[in-house]
């Protein structure tokens with residue numbers, strides 16, 4: 498898919514966040530070239546409706562200077578980095594806007610909670626190292642490469658993400674695995690969930706937060722398209738019984754590997 502990149506100026510860098518544990522949300526990019534089929538960011542933000550998700554990304558080129566001004570006048574707190582789109586999507590290699598924000602936040606004594614699906618976060622180990630008020634969540638909802646290459650075509654492999662978690666922990670960075678989204682009929686089988694937890698254990702993961710797939714119309718239609726699920730039998734929303742089953746399997750597998758488990762809903 499051809500990627501259109503736009504450099505834009507933002508009026509504000511961070512916004513107040515209602516997400517648990519976060520005071521502010523900081524998203525250096527609009528759109529996301531990881532192009533996950535299940536991503537509901539387009540449903541929520543209405544960004545470039547009618548264009549394929551992942552084909553347009555805006556880089557907030559002035560976000561570091563905007564954040565500097567906001568930090569100078571406002572209270573500091575916990576900044577969630579990547580609450581809507583991935584802060585370590587491929588463009589970050591060149592533009593370094595996420596890195597710039599993190600350097601600033603650390604220097605100002607703020608806290609951060611980063612969520613990504615990319616091992617590019619390892620580039621910023623020098624910033625994260627020794628930053629006590631920083632944590633990094635890495636998302637892996639399935640470790641089956643055949644499945645992830647279809648539903649997460651632009652993201653690094655699950656193996657690379659798990660290695661990133663391992664390396665971050667080795668450098669003393671607080672981490673967790675975001676086991677999300679667990680999609681009914683796609684990644685919620687007993688075998689796949691057991692593989693996910695054992696792979697996490699092998700990577701030294703001590704804490705897993707899991708989340709169900711939040712079904713939204715555009716994301717659901719896109720996911721059904723890539724799964725060639727003409728009847729829509731896959732990728733429906735979760736039933737209560739399915740959620741309970743996922744919770745039960747994950748709790749059993751995490752218990753067996755002494756991994757702490759939480760759900761994010």
Ligand code: SF4
Nearest residue numbers: 529531532533536582
């Ligand atoms: S990495 Fe996150 S924001 Fe990016 S496409 Fe995938 S789910 Fe959406």
